[in-house]
Amino acid sequence: MDAAAVMAVDEESGGKVQARAYEASVKFIEELTRKCHEVQTMVLAEILSQNAETEYLKRHEMSHGHVDQETFKTNVPVVTYEDIKSDILRLYNGDFSPILCAQPIVELLFSSGTSSAQRKMIPITDDDLQRRHKLLTSVSPFIKKSPDKGKMLGLLLTRDETITPGGLIARPGLNTLFKNPQFYNDNPYPYNTNTSPIEAIHCPDHFQSIYTQLLCGFYQRHDVTRVKVIFGSNLIWAIRFLKANYSNLCHDISSGNLNPKITNLSLRTRMTETFMQHPQPKLAKFIESACLGKNWEGILQKIWPNAKYIEAILTGSMTQYIPILNYYSGGLSLVTLNYASSECDFGYNLDPMCGPYDISYTIMPNMAYYEFIPLSPEDDVSGSQPKPVDMANVVVGQEYELVITTYTGLYRYRMGDVIRLTGFYNSTPQFKFIRRRDVVLSIDVEKTTESDLHKAIQTASIVLQQFNTTILDYTSNSCTKTNPGHYVIYIELITKTLANGIGLGVNILEECCLAMEESLGFYYRSCRKSYCIGPLEIRVLSNGTFEKMMDFAISNGATFNQFKMPRCVKSLSMLELLDSRVISSHFSPSMPHTLP
Secondary structure (H helix, E strand, O other): OOHHHHHHHHHHHHHHHHHHHHHHHHHHHHHHHHOHHHHHHHHHHHHHHHOOOOHHHHHOOOOOOOOOHHHHHHHOOOEOHHHHHHHHHHHHOOOOOOOOOOOOEEEEEEOOOOOOOOOOEEEEEHHHHHHHHHHHHHHHHHHOOOOOOOEEEEOOOOOOOEEOOOOOEEEEHHHHHHOOHHHHHOOOOOOOEEOOOHHHHHOOOHHHHHHHHHHHHHHOOOOEEEEEEEEHHHHHHHHHHHHHHHHHHHHHHHHOOOOOOOOOHHHHHHHHHHHOOOOOHHHHHHHHHHHOOOOOOOHHHHHOOOOOEEEEEOOHHHHHHHHHHHHHHOOOEEEOOEEEOOOOEEEEOOOOOOOHHHOOEEEOOOOOEEEEEEEOHHHHHHOOOOOOEOHHHOOOOOEEEEEEEOOOOOOOEEEEEEEEEEEEEOOEEEEEEEEEOOOEEOOOOOOEEHHHHHHHHHHHHHHHHOOOEEEEEEEEEEEOOOOOOEEEEEEEEEEOOOOOOEOEOHHHHHHHHHHHHHHOOHHHHHHHHOOOOOOOEEEEEOOOHHHHHHHHHHHOOOOOOOOOOOOOOOOHHHHHHHHOOEEEEEEOOOOOOOOO
């Protein structure tokens, strides 16, 4: 049998495997989502039964067979991470008695710390790792009904891991995924292999990792059918990395010699033996020609002409990056598949090719027991906390804060994530991720949420559009050094004709300040009217500032994959970095017109 015939047989065989996997996945999703309430009752009963003898449940009088939902809700309080931090620190320091969970804790997963201003440690068991992997492999064929017969340019990074005083591995959750052999050996998409070798993904030095992953992507540019990062902001960072390093990358391709900055021995060996056996001056010339000049519109499609879509998380604060990703990608589809955290894998987008602004996730009812705290705009001001409701009592259109109870020892744990119910898949709720509840600006009685701030940024963006200017990224701070205090919005601009936005009239940026104030809520405008809050200030930053912020965060323990730009900066060190790169400052010229 000749090579073409062998390939045809392999492709036919792969197609049959994929068809069977899709049928099994459809059956799994349909059964799970139709029996949502039954599954939830079973999950809570299992969690409480398995962990009945734990110290935490005994502390709340739950060790005598009380597994019904009402007793659970009466006895066990709704908590935050801070409430259970002392229990987790005992695990960290080597107390392996059944404190939170009866099963052995095998790892502590670090959260990013960029959303909630603190880096959390989440206990994990081997059973839960298997549960997450099984869910991924069960759902994946459903959400990828027609896998591309090509390769994935996955810009995925890991970070150094630590061993706790008690001997546990402590690492970011994505490290656990990327270092699991099943991630490579039990892939439900036989055609979607990664262009990056394992050595590049596992390299802890971010420069060496991203440099070699881009290099591998260039060598396999015609094979790439999708681009994958964790967050949309990661791809923006990678593009800026490419701008700064394309000349060196092209030199490597042209000469066949790897940059001496790549010092990781296993990575260097893999690159030279697999990818860089011969100089390729034509490829180098093409890449250099594509990257020369200031106009990078459609750069991803120019370099990877067969790419069909970008896979990244683009909900919540990540929607900020959709316009700039559309610019760089040349209009490639933007796809978000799942909603997950260190604490739990929550849900999947069962319509992945929908527009990025239309993404809704379907909750996976077998992963945890879920409750929902109903929210209203007044709650953020009053600090009141309505009682949580279960899945059977959620209402379409209502916003909720998500509360979870997991197999690994989180009980009625407030995630701090605000979601909006958009509908149901069979009997299972679907939702949009809206914001983090605890990321707010406040000077007086008002509390401005992340979604309020994002709305204000969008309003300013409309003003800037007429000047071919886009807000690349932003963050904020409640400045109390002045009297009265005021909001400071830090922005980095990208302009087709002007550097750093320099040349925009001062009145234009003042107009942006006023437009932002007019978009903010009732309490903010009331405080402005009574002079309890000073005029809003925009501080324009020099190019590359947000890249330096990410580098700073990574140097202090964050990871490239998990990093999300904090929308409200409280770290003095980060504020010093921001203020050191301010190139102009502008204030709202008057009171908001839309006064209460």
